[in-house]
Amino acid sequence: MMTTILLMACITFFTRYLFLHRALPFKVGPKMQQFLSFSAPAVLTAIWVPIVFVNDEGINLDWQNPYLSAAIAAIIVAYKTHNIYYTTLVGMGLFLILN
């Protein structure tokens, strides 16, 4: 099991380090830079939206889904306050009550 963990560590580190390696002979141009500027919202959203909508049976659009109502509340709080504490507290709180 430790071997697996060590190999996993090598893989995650490799993916994080590769493009910070100087010997890679390329420069990121302004167009590529503009494309990459969307990576944070794209990746993070691609992670959180399926947590809310996708379960073992497929896509769940039911209004009774506690993930959905808590996510909507979190989105409203995030939009109004721009505050990570309030957003996670309201989201988690409502989620735990509904669940």
Next chain:
Amino acid sequence: MLPLCLAVIPWGILCGSLAIQNGFSAFETQAMSLLVFAGSAQLVAIELMAGNTPLLTILFTTFIISSRHFLYGLAVRHKVIDQPLRWRLPVSFVLTDELFAFSHHRKAYRTKTRLIYALSAGFSFYIAWNLWTLIGIVAGSLLPDLTNLGLDFAIAATFIALVIPGIKNLATLFTVITAGVVASILKSLHFELWLVAAALTAMSVGYIVSRLQTKQEHSQ
């Protein structure tokens, strides 16, 4: 970064207790958080390892989940590449989703002060992650079932907090909507590359929208 260190509490506890309940030793669980330091890869790998999945499948899955870091590395490359290796190595070790989302400033990583700031943020997140894993290890061995509480919703709440305030123009709005729709569809279809495919599609849409807007401004 402090709010993120606290927001990741449920996730760290989930990771620690899930591993214990799947038969990992406390040492292995902690070692995973200390060495791998990647929440989503850890959660998936724990389930796979508990199910006696072949090593290659586990490593391939880890690679697929981690491949989003290639995008982060590319995005910060021009800011960090002139720094010596002794700075670039620790920066890449702590280049998590959270740190990347947090260090979008134009000048981030570029001066010594900003590098030290980014590294302190990154390593405080590392310490927090390991502390919450430890609490998860203790909680997981004392309490019977923490894994059905829906602690995974905390990930969604944290990422909502990171993404929503950043939607300041049409291009980002399109990026976010595309990412959510494409990721949900591909994941529900059990497409293995759902995360990277959805991210790349969404980034392309965002890029195209921003180019169209620039063109329109020029022609007016």
